[in-house]
Amino acid sequence: MITRDEAVALLTAPGAPLEIRTEDVLGEPMDVYVNRPRSLRELLESSRTHGDRDYLVTSGRRIGFAEHHDQVAALARVLREDYGVGRGDRVGLCAANCPEWIVGFWAAVSLGAVAVGMNSMWARPELAHGVELTEPKVMIVDEPRARLAEGLDVPLLRVESDLPRIASEHPGTPLPELDEEIAEDDPAVILFTSGTTGRAKGATHTHRNVIAAVWFHLLNDAVAAEMGLPQADRRFLLVSPLFHIASLHNLAVVRLVVGDVAVLYQGKFDIEQVLRLIEQERITNWGAMPTMLTRIIELGDRLQEFDLSTLRSLSVSSAPSSPGLKEALRTALPQAGRSLGTTYGLTESCTAATLASAAELAADPSTVGRPVPTVEVEIRDTEGRPVPEGIEGEIHLRGAQMMLGYWNNAKATAASTAPHRWFRTGDLGHLADGQLHIASRRSDLILRGGENIYPAEVEDRIVAHPAVRECIVMGVPDPDYGQAVAAVVVLHPGENVSPEDLCAHTAAGIARYKVPTRWQITLDELPRNATGKVNRRDVRLT
Structure with missing residues (x-):
């Protein structure tokens, strides 16, 4: 049987329908799909x-x-x-x-x-x-x-x-x-991602960017067909919000091109209702966040109450997932579990920057896969120099699918850009045998059930409370969401405030999912280094 690498080479060769060649993209040579539309x-x-x-x-x-x-x-x-x-x-x-x-x-x-x-x-x-x-x-x-x-x-x-x-x-x-x-390089979409300055940034995607994301999926479909996997009569479940690339670029837009069905789940997430929808609409494909898939495992024997026989493709994305969850899914859903793969990407990358096939993920549960065909991945040190395989550094990405920049925010765009249109992700990782492994995502970033939360944004809201002198917000392990939001709050002398009061104050200014669910209120100062900056790593919840 043909391998995935052989199929990619065949399908992207000169003269092939999904031919890839190098062209000028905004002044830099990049790999692009030749037979792409321009808008x-x-x-x-x-x-x-x-x-x-x-x-x-x-x-x-x-x-x-x-x-x-x-x-x-x-x-x-x-x-x-x-x-x-x-x-x-x-x-x-x-x-x-x-x-x-x-x-x-x-x-x-x-x-x-x-x-x-x-x-x-x-x-x-x-x-x-x-x-x-x-x-x-x-x-x-x-x-x-x-x-x-x-x-x-x-x-x-x-x-x-x-x-x-x-x-x-x-x-x-x-x-x-x-x-x-x-x-082709006109802005087409703005999707928001949280910012370290405490305000959301608008990642700006061009027509070229989104079409490159779509053609990544078309190549995956063609590869699967070459390898003998069924691609006909697919019905995709759309559960994640449409303001995410997971549901917009990677599902709604692609389905319009291919002619597949997109089934929209509406209302508050309820795993039993989701499974009933899979059953009723004969869903074949579902890409889900780890939190959603954890709900399946929690059903235990009750999972047998649902007819999931049509579900043949399952992927886990948008947040880190444990090897234990992946193995439990393969056991609970053996047909769909055989296809279980994962990706690494960001709002700024429009779609996956790396892809781990089911076989690669089964062999190495810690991998997020290899760079997709039109994306370059480099690991660089603090001076911006590429490092050898096995050495940890900051993940840099480049390709025709990478965003144009942050809307009306030249400072943030410049801070995230390296020479020759490389994008600095802020994430740490290393390459091993060509596969990417993530060490930590964006420094202090909290990833709660697929939603990015930057502590600075939450801290800015909390310290607006008159009783609060300073605070630190951090992510703590959570079996349900991957991470939960916790806050250590230092009050002004003589002040007194309850966690309930702080919750209400915080929720009045930012989305509910960003509000800490664990509070530690104290009069003790936060630990600092010699320059007076708070040492986040020295902050301990008791």
């Missing part, structure tokens, strides 16, 4: 060939590719004619997962505008920052987010009422013609 609008227009087949499915709705295209065209016309949206303008998206979120995304990018995926779990101050930073001409929101956005001086289109009305008022309308051609 996301081209992907949307091609999707009409899938006809009435299901594209988006929820528990109560089924939207085919042709109907989806009609809804996108109707919304795009209103965005252009009523709100003046054109090339380079921003369109905000802030709602719980729903088909309208995806329709809004495609409508924005089809006009050459920039779709801004805002975190639907944000508190009002965070939403206000996102609006101030990106200045959208209009926002597409659901009712809970509409109430949150009141007074932010941006027009709102509501998912529940406005989008259905627009679709009914403009049946069969074509996509608006463009006054300016979309350029």
Whole structure:
């Protein structure tokens, strides 16, 4: 049987459908897919060939590719004619997962505008920052987010009422013609990632970036087909938020191109409801966070109550996962577990930068795999010099899928960029036999159930409480979420405050998932080094 490496070489060779060659990308030579489209609008227009087949499915709705295209065209016309949206303008998206979120995304990018995926779990101050930073001409929101956005001086289109009305008022309308051609390196998407300065940064992805992410998945599909693995009649489960690359770039966008079904789970995560949806919709593929998959193991013998016989592909991503969890999944779901692989990537990389196949992960549970075909990976020392295999250093990435930069934040962009368009991840790791191993992610970063939390952002909110003198926020091991948020809080002399008070104060300014669940309140000063800086590693929870 052909190996994965042999299949990749065959499929990306000169003249092959997925040929890869070196071209100039923003002034630097990089590997690219030759036969790629140059804009996301081209992907949307091609999707009409899938006809009435299901594209988006929820528990109560089924939207085919042709109907989806009609809804996108109707919304795009209103965005252009009523709100003046054109090339380079921003369109905000802030709602719980729903088909309208995806329709809004495609409508924005089809006009050459920039779709801004805002975190639907944000508190009002965070939403206000996102609006101030990106200045959208209009926002597409659901009712809970509409109430949150009141007074932010941006027009709102509501998912529940406005989008259905627009679709009914403009049946069969074509996509608006463009006054300016979309350029491959035009911004297309802004997705937010937490920042060490305490405010979210907008990772800006171009049409080139997102299409490179899609073609990574097309190559994986082609490799699997070459190796005799079934690729027909796939139905993908979409559970993670659409403002994540896991659900947007790696699922919703790819499924439109391939013609597969995306089944959206809606509402608060409940493993039994998820498994019922897998059963009812005959789901074949699911990429999930470790927290979600842990729920499967916790069901124990009750897992037998669900018919999961159609689930044939499972991947774990978005957060570190233990070897024990992976082995337990292979036992609990033997058919899907045989396909269990993993990846390493970031919001800034649009999709996976490395990929570990099921065989590689089974042989070495600590690996996150090899660089994907169009991505370069280097490990560098503190002076920016590449180090040999086996030596730990900072992970650097380069490739056509890497973000353009952080929106309206030249300082953060410069800090994350090395010469020749290398991206400094801030993560530590090493290479061994060409495979990447992660030592720690972004220094003080807390990774809670797939959500990135930077302590500085939480600390800034906590110290705004008048009783608080200073604090340190850190991640602590959690069997459910991988990490939980903990805080050591030093009060001003004579002050007294409860954990409940601090929780309420913190939650008023940042998303609930960032609020510490473990508090240590003290009058003792935090440990410091000779320069007066707090030594985080010396802080101990008691």
